[in-house]
């Protein structure tokens with residue numbers, strides 16, 4: 001699973017930087033490198049472009065995984081260059097941007113738009129697989145997620161626009177419920193199509209979502 005990002009238009013990046021003239025650039029060595037939006041090559045290209053626009057780039061780095069807590073140590077290594085900047089341009093997904101926001105004490109600005117969490121189905125081809133809805137129904141849908149596979153995110157069967165197994169929004173695509181029905185039928189459980197899924201309960205999953213690991217009082221070794 002990778003966090004899929006896309007470079008913002010340069011004009012939008014410059015607009016965000018309108019009151020900054022000294023910039024430190026941060027890339028990410030994990031998802032943004034794989035997706036080619038925030039690896040070394042893209043960060044160096046951004047540095048050149050900003051310099052050509054008259055910006056002073058105080059430094060840059062590509063953090064191994066910008067969203068994790070080790071980012072604190074990585075930013076500490078560049079403390080001086082970060083402190084002499086008045087803007088941190090982050091070429092990582094929104095999780096990386098928010099992680100940097102915890103540690104730098106500076107204005108943190110995203111250079112990328114975060115699109116979705118994607119499975120790499122074949123080299124370089126990423127597909128949105130899960131919207132982290134908090135109430136997973138894959139057990140009833142043959143492992144195909146209707147929240148992401150259906151354009152309307154329906155849960156209880158196709159809309160009235162489905163036509164000969166195709167989606168009304170994109171006729172090149174199979175309707176999500178055609179795929180779900182075919183797979184359930186192959187698994188010998190077409191009856192699961194009739195299982196009713198109530199509307200998502202927003203109160204059962206307040207935002208922001210959090211997960212707290214329970215502390216283990218005793219460790220058992222077998």
Ligand code: SF4
Pocket residue numbers: 129130131132133134135136137138145146147148
């Ligand atoms: S139903 Fe779909 S969006 Fe919800 S948790 Fe399962 S895979 Fe993710």
Ligand code: SF4
Pocket residue numbers: 149150151152153154157158159160161162163166167168169170174175176177
């Ligand atoms: S045709 Fe199928 S996939 Fe397309 S929006 Fe309707 S239910 Fe969803």
